Structures are given as structure tokens and as C-alpha cells.
Amino acid sequence: xxxxxxxxxxxxxxxxxxxxxxxxxxxxxxxxxxxxxxxxxxxxxxxxxxxxxxxxxxxxxxxxxxxxxxxxxxxxxxxxxxxxxxxxxxxxxxxxxxxxxxxxxxxxxxxxxxxxxxxxxxxxxxxxxxxxxxxxxxxxxxxxxxxxxxxxxxxxxxxxxxxxxxxxxxxxxxxxxxxxxxxxxxxxxxxxxxxx
Amino acid sequence: xxxxxxxxxxxxxxxxxxxxxxxxxxxxxxxxxxxxxxxxxxxxxxxxxxxxxxxxxxxxxxxxxxxxxxxxxxxxxxxxxxxxxxxxxxxxxxxxxxxxxxxxxxxxxxxxxxxxxxxxxxxxxxxxxxxxxxxxxxxxxxxxxxxxxxxxxxxxxxxxxxxxxxxxxxxxxxxxx
Numbered sequence: 001x002x003x004x005x006x007x008x009x010x011x012x013x014x015x016x017x018x019x020x021x022x023x024x025x026x027x028x029x030x031x032x033x034x035x036x037x038x039x040x041x042x043x044x045x046x047x048x049x050x051x052x053x054x055x056x057x058x059x060x061x062x063x064x065x066x067x068x069x070x071x072x073x074x075x076x077x078x079x080x081x082x083x084x085x086x087x088x089x090x091x092x093x094x095x096x097x098x099x100x101x102x103x104x105x106x107x108x109x110x111x112x113x114x115x116x117x118x119x120x121x122x123x124x125x126x127x128x129x130x131x132x133x134x135x136x137x138x139x140x141x142x143x144x145x146x147x148x149x150x151x152x153x154x155x156x157x158x159x160x161x162x163x164x165x166x167x168x169x170x171x172x173x174x175x176x177x178x179x180x181x182x183x184x185x186x187x188x189x190x191x192x193x194x195x196x
Numbered sequence: 197x198x199x200x201x202x203x204x205x206x207x208x209x210x211x212x213x214x215x216x217x218x219x220x221x222x223x224x225x226x227x228x229x230x231x232x233x234x235x236x237x238x239x240x241x242x243x244x245x246x247x248x249x250x251x252x253x254x255x256x257x258x259x260x261x262x263x264x265x266x267x268x269x270x271x272x273x274x275x276x277x278x279x280x281x282x283x284x285x286x287x288x289x290x291x292x293x294x295x296x297x298x299x300x301x302x303x304x305x306x307x308x309x310x311x312x313x314x315x316x317x318x319x320x321x322x323x324x325x326x327x328x329x330x331x332x333x334x335x336x337x338x339x340x341x342x343x344x345x346x347x348x349x350x351x352x353x354x355x356x357x358x359x360x361x362x363x364x365x366x367x368x369x370x371x372x373x
Binding site for chain 2: 054062
């Protein structure tokens with residue numbers, strides 16, 4: 001594909017989380033967690049610093065537990081590829097309030113920019129569609145990002161999946177908390193659950 | 197050793213009652229013959245959601261999301277699935293999850309298939325190295341007590357726990373008559 005006019009990952013994530021209301025945002029291991037942190041810390045941000053391949057499943061567990069709240073998973077192509085089977089699991093469960101968006105730079109940015117499968121042969125939108133996620137789309141413009149963003153609050157029409165081709169530039173890391181217990185308990189607290 | 201029974205045992209129903217009492221809501225699983233009766237009960241339940249997985253590690257991540265969202269869950273799998281979970285089990289320690297898994301054992305007690313033995317022999321060690329406490333039930337009459345203890349320490353004390361359901365309990369899979 002053409003490398004011209006690729007999207008700025010931080011602009012994409014800022015748009016997705018602009019009017020989040022009660023939405024819970026899950027970031028995959030790597031740059032997508034920094035992008036979510038860059039959009040502003042929030043007590044419903046689920047940052048991942050490990051567990052590669054688990055972002056979509058964490059989103060599914062949250063979505064099933066909180067069916068009235070929008071849950072959006074924002075992850076990278078490498079993280080998505082490692083948990084590719086989870087798209088089949090989401091397709092089977094059909095959670096109406098879950099949205100997944102892959103920031104696809106066609107590379108493993110955290111480890112030196114090695115090429116991922118999405119640059120050459122793997123079509124994530126095709127995979128998502130074939131797994132039963134009916135609303136699966138490729139995104140290449142900010143207008144399409146805005147369009148996708150406007151659907152996130154609708155908890156009756158998911159699951160939905162999008163892959164946005166983004167610029168491969170390594171941006172300055174914006175570091176979120178790395179304390180998993182704090183991150184999870186903060187989300188639980190915001191939902192009204194007290195500690196054990 | 198004894199072969200797998202043709203008639204339904206009562207211990208899977210006892211496990212189901214314990215899960216109900218602890219208000220378990222999400223039950224991710226990779227199918228296993230030893231869990232088939234329990235999986236049927238879960239899929240027929242109005243309070244629990246059975247969630248079929250493509251690989252067991254998905255279940256660990258799912259339970260992290262469920263806990264963050266305020267729900268308890270339990271992962272049902274076979275001993276070979278424990279190997280598929282290793283890296284994802286970091287989440288159990290990192291989030292201090294009330295993690296409970298019920299593992300049906302293969303590769304022991306009259307096993308016919310040698311391919312089950314390497315993972316079956318290492319299941320307990322791998323779980324313990326991953327920070328999960330291991331309990332075991334080998335006889336039908338002890339299942340209720342052991343699963344109750346496991347659920348109690350997992351959910352009340354956030355102590356990650358695996359209950360191994362021995363092949364001695366389930367009966368060895370018969371390949372030839």
C-alpha cells in the first residue's frame with residue numbers, strides 16, 4: 001500500500017477518546033498504551049505493559065461484565081496478531097458494546113521496527129469479518145476515524161472492528177502507571193466496586 | 197486404574213453448585229471430556245455465561261477484564277492448556293486477580309497417549325512457578341470440599357488457585373476396547 005498520507009496515531013486516539021463519557025479504554029502492550037496516556041490519564045484507562053495478545057480478551061471480559069458501558073480496545077498490529085484467535089471468540093460472543101481498533105504501522109515499533117505480517121500479506125479487517133464481526137472496516141482518513149468514533153457510544157450495535165493504517169514514526173513515550181493492581185482497582189472503584 | 201465411566205457422575209453438579217454460590221458469572225473454557233458435564237450445566241445456566249475460547253490464555257485475559265468490570269469467573273481447561281497460559285498468567289500476579297481455574301488432568305494414572313505425559317507431568321510445577329496455588333482432588337467424595345476451599349481462597353483472599361481434577365477421578369480415556 002501507499003505510504004503517503006498515513007494517519008498520526010496520537011491524533012487518531014485523541015479523536016476516539018474525545019467524548020468518551022463512561023467508556024472504558026484498553027490499550028495493548030506497546031505504543032497504543034502510550035497513545036492512550038497521551039490523550040489524558042483517566043480512571044477508566046486499562047493500560048497494558050505485558051500480556052501481549054490479551055488486549056481484546058480483557059476488553060471482552062469488561063464488555064460482558066458492563067454491558068451498558070462502551071468498551072474500546074486500542075491496540076497495535078503485532079499485539080492483535082498474537083491474539084488473533086480472540087477475534088473468533090468475540091465473533092462468537094457478539095458483545096454489542098465492544099469496539100476494537102488496531103493502529104496498524106505494519107511493524108513491531110517497540111523492538112526496532114521489524115516488519116509485521118500486515119504489511120505484506122495479513123488482512124486484519126478480512127480476518128475480523130471472517131470471524132463474524134460484521135462491522136469491520138479499514139480506516140485511512142481522519143473523517144473515517146471521526147465516523148468510527150461517533151459509533152463507539154452505541155452499545156446496541158457492536159461488536160465492531162477497525163484497522164487504521166498509521167504513520168510508523170516512533171513518538172516520544174508518554175508513560176502511564178505500570179502498577180497493575182492500581183490500574184485495575186481504579187477502574188473497579190470508578191464502577192462502584194470496593195476493595196476486598 | 198479404571199476407565200472413564202459411561203454414566204454421569206455427581207461431582208460436576210457439586211462444582212456447579214459451588215460456582216453458583218460464589219456468584220461466578222463468566223466461565224471461559226476450552227472443551228475437555230472431563231469438563232463436559234459441567235460445561236453443559238454452565239451453558240444451560242441463566243446466571244453464568246460459558247465462553248468458548250480458541251486457546252486457554254484467552255481465558256486468563258478475559259478473567260482480568262471480568263474482574264475489572266466487577267464479575268467473578270473461573271477458567272475450565274485440560275492440563276495441556278496450562279502450558280498455553282504461561283505468559284498470560286503474569287496478569288494474575290500483576291493485577292492480584294481472584295483467579296480460579298479447574299484443570300482436568302491427562303498424562304497420568306493409566307494414560308494411553310504418551311503425548312499427554314510431558315505436559316501432564318509438569319502441570320502442577322508450571323502453575324506453582326507462575327504463582328498459582330495448587331490443590332488436587334482424586335476421589336469423587338473429596339471434590340466438593342477441595343473446590344470449595346479453592347474458590348474460597350481465590351475469591352475471598354485473592355489467592356490465585358488451580359484445582360487439579362485427577363485422571364484417577366475422571367477415569368482414563370479409552371482408545372481401544
